Amino acid sequence: MNERAIAPPDTLHSASKPGTVWFVGAGPGDPELITVKGHGLIERAGAILFAGSLVSEAATRWAPADCVIADSKDMTLEQMSAWLIAQAARCETVVRLQTGDPGLYGALIELVQPLDAAGVPIAVVPGVSSAMASAAAAVESLTLPEVTQTVIFTRVEGRTPMPEGESLEALAAHHSTLCIFLSITLMGKVTAALTAAGWSPDAPVVVVHKASWPGEEKIVRGTVATIQALCREARIVSQSMIIASPNLGARHWTTLAKSKLYDASFTHRFRRASVPVDHLLQDTP
Numbered sequence: 001m002n003e004r005a006i007a008p009p010d011t012l013h014s015a016s017k018p019g020t021v022w023f024v025g026a027g028p029g030d031p032e033l034i035t036v037k038g039h040g041l042i043e044r045a046g047a048i049l050f051a052g053s054l055v056s057e058a059a060t061r062w063a064p065a066d067c068v069i070a071d072s073k074d075m076t077l078e079q080m081s082a083w084l085i086a087q088a089a090r091c092e093t094v095v096r097l098q099t100g101d102p103g104l105y106g107a108l109i110e111l112v113q114p115l116d117a118a119g120v121p122i123a124v125v126p127g128v129s130s131a132m133a134s135a136a137a138a139v140e141s142l143t144l145p146e147v148t149q150t151v152i153f154t155r156v157e158g159r160t161p162m163p164e165g166e167s168l169e170a171l172a173a174h175h176s177t178l179c180i181f182l183s184i185t186l187m188g189k190v191t192a193a194l195t196a197a198g199w200s201p202d203a204p205v206v207v208v209h210k211a212s213w214p215g216e217e218k219i220v221r222g223t224v225a226t227i228q229a230l231c232r233e234a235r236i237v238s239q240s241m242i243i244a245s246p247n248l249g250a251r252h253w254t255t256l257a258k259s260k261l262y263d264a265s266f267t268h269r270f271r272r273a274s275v276p277v278d279h280l281l282q283d284t285p
């Protein structure tokens, strides 16, 4: 544990009324991708527990000088919840800062339960997930009209077993967009599962390493057949999102089914159709 400051005196609380522990999504890496709300909470936090180097920057940049800051990387879940409960006993605002969005692969519930049991109020502030940041970095749309309208957030089985029916092969059978977390070192398993689910060797796959990190982001584009070797060549072994999707590369397609929302013939709540359907150019090249 790496505490930056000695605990300031408790001016805000009596032991009978604990402060709130805010689970804040710090975003994918770029400190500017935290929400305004998350930023405001850091600025008034009495204590911050952050999850490793990924989010330390935001914590140290905006926290008050007397804020107690600790890195959770060497703590067990029990130590983390004990730390959060102790800090909530003495400050009004305690922040648990997590990468991306706290609700994705973030041990949120494991930490909330002991706080609930201790009677400490909690709240969650969403964050920009690395899945969204990776799509943005690569200028890809995860959904595309008439191609796929579905996104699956998943991972391949590592030490954490996958529940029944959620093998990558089973999920890939939908041929929708797959955002695959925590799996860059298991790329062989990823491509084997896509192949077994009927994806062609030429199907595009993009890997984004450290999406949004200023100066460190890498984007590797390949196919089911080539992506593993390309990532190895680029020495990408951590902090990467694998996106497999029939939508990839659509920026360069010459025919595209346009979104109905902006279609001139489509009347919706905010706009009346202005062009008769027959006059519409469909799939403009």
Ligand code: SAH
Residues within 6 Å of the ligand: 028, 029, 098, 099, 100, 101, 102, 103, 104, 105, 106, 128, 129, 130, 131, 133, 134, 180, 181, 182, 183, 208, 209, 210, 211, 212, 213, 238, 239, 240, 241, 242
């Ligand atoms: N809650 C986080 C995910 C934490 S799990 C979120 O919403 O993004 C950690 C995994 O997230 C990594 O193995 C990697 O797959 C992905 N990841 C986290 N930050 C990333 C980034 N900046 N670029 C690409 N992938 C990232």
